[in-house]
Amino acid sequence: MRALIISDLHLGNGGDYDVFAGEQELPALLDRFASPPTRVMVNGDGIDFLMNEDELALDVPRAVAQARSCAESRATKAVFAAFGRVLAAGGEVVIRLGNHDVELALPEVQEVFRSTLGQPPAVAARLWFQLGQVPDILDVGGARILLTHGEHNDPWNIVHYQGLSTAGAAERPSFAYAPGSILVKRYLNPLTREFGLRFVSLLKPDFQGGALTALAVAPAAMKLLFQRSSADLLWQLFRKMSGPAAFPADEEEQNLGLADRVAEAGLTLEEQEAVEALLGDRAVAFHDEEDDGALGRARLKLGRAGLKLYAKLQRKLTGKAGDTYFELEPNEAEWNEAKRLAAKFGASAVILGHTHAARWKHEDGLLFANTGTWIWLMQLPPSDAGDDVWAEFLAEVKQNPRLAAERQKVARLISRFTAVSIEEAPGGGADVALVEWDRASGIRTLGEARVPATS
Structure with a gap:
């Protein structure tokens, strides 16, 4: 047979x-x-x-x-x-x-x-x-x-x-469910259900790539989501990079691998401080004008790094529209x-x-x-594309988080x-x-x- x-x-x-x-x-x-x-x-x-x-x-x-x-x-x-x-x-x-x-x-x-x-x-x-x-x-x-x-x-x-x-x-x-299953339930599903970020479900099985991309597209959603959980977003993103090599057991169990991924994004000190301020305790209104300056550059780097993690799995998801x-x-x-x-x-x-x-x-x-x-898979910009191309892609994902077919231009779904x-x-x-x-x-x-x- x-x-x-x-x-x-x-x-x-x-x-x-x-x-x-x-x-x-x-x-x-x-x-x-x-x-x-x-x-x-x-x-x-x-x-x-x-x-x-x-x-x-x-x-x-x-x-x-x-x-x-x-x-x-x-x-x-x-x-x-x-x-x-x-x-x-x-x-x-x-x-x-x-x-x-x-x-x-x-x-x-x-x-x-x-x-x-x-x-x-x-x-x-x-x-x-x-x-x-x-x-x-x-x-x-x-x-x-x-x-x-x-x-x-x-x-x-x-x-x-x-x-x-x-x-x-x-x-x-x-x-006992695998950590990845827990992360889907605790983080990825709420991003889809409450904030309409459908794209994070398509970036599986790479949780870190989905989280970094979500942070770039909708920082308010990520901030609110982590406030509800036992994990601390600032620790996940930055504290581990500059902290001691060993952490208490309860903190180590919460390590989602985000700090290492943020480090790979190559944020400058100014850009890192801008993101830390955005995610801190102060009340923040999230408007398009906040994408100016260091914060805008940081969000572009985070989104690009997150999507590149996904691209590494698929090797290449690039080309002209429809190809x-x-x-x-x-x-x-x-x-x-x-x-x-x-x-x-x-x-x-x-x-x-898998x-x-x-x-x-x-x-x-x-x-x-x-x-x-x-x-469904996401078609990404070429890996060697300039910042303007990646910025256009992330802007469309931000404006079309559910990836409605009639609104897809550069951020396209393919199979x-x-x-x-x-x-x-x-x-x-x-x-x-x-x-x-x-x-x-x-x-x-x-x-x-x-x-x-x-x-």
Whole structure:
């Protein structure tokens, strides 16, 4: 049976937090692969259980209610109906957990989504759920292909699977959410819900980039948000840079990594003092004229630095309006992690997700691919653009924080729908390809390679 691997769909409940972009495209791709029978594998973050205002705790009734809300939304319903058609054609669907959908470990939640498939119980039973505590090793024509979401190597988002269990509620141990999940709930969601800064949800999984960009676009929102929390914004932004190397345990636990990112922005002392005054205890009215002078220069640097953090994940999101260019070559850290996993588990191919950045490299007997994402992405100015270009971009984000389509000019939303296909090769081994899907033009191959059978 051939396989189609997708990841990072982030299917939601149709509300303000939704970032899924493939309502029409993903069902069309799944229908294309339904026959002959295909094993569809969702490699983490298929559902996003963080896109709500509920308390962050693994509670069965709450998780079931969240699952039903997602399952009833138009886009999620369309995708699961397409999953159902894959199953009805004799295929399988395997959903592996990521850091945004740990609730899928609960049998009660799994049944909600099986009921959404629109298929008889015997057919729906071929929808499987897998925890991600260990990689899945696919044997295709004798080739060993490693599959894992990729959050295992991300300290902010690593999932502690020892707290998850498919056992009944009475036997289920307590579960501690990853720091990244807490940050989404505590900071990113309120920025979207209360202040309309939709763009911060699109900058995930880079929290620091989203926070710095939000500070540049809406400092009043950031100031109010941090006043409500246990973290102190000034400490996060500046005090750690000039303070002692060690901090008390309670402060260290609150470190969100913002100070290091602000340092990378290269603020002068005058610009730093301007931002400190803006975020201090004094009452401040935030008007456009405040962007003059040192404060204006500081906000430009912070916004540019924050968006560049996001751009590092996607490598490049630049070009003329409507055009996109994505560099598929992995960076050194990504390639080294692929080599480490391949050596540890005896695999000849490694397939990840999590970063939302499609990747492809085949070298020295190792194939590495990242399946990318099916959410909206932001098109950024060229990395070498001047301050005037970046200032225009940030001004538009400030004027159009919800990124309404009719108001997009330079701050545009774009998408690139990618997946990995695997088929047994004639004579043994596996033919693997990174493909891009567009309903108008169909499937385009971005990279392909043959992975030999393991001796």
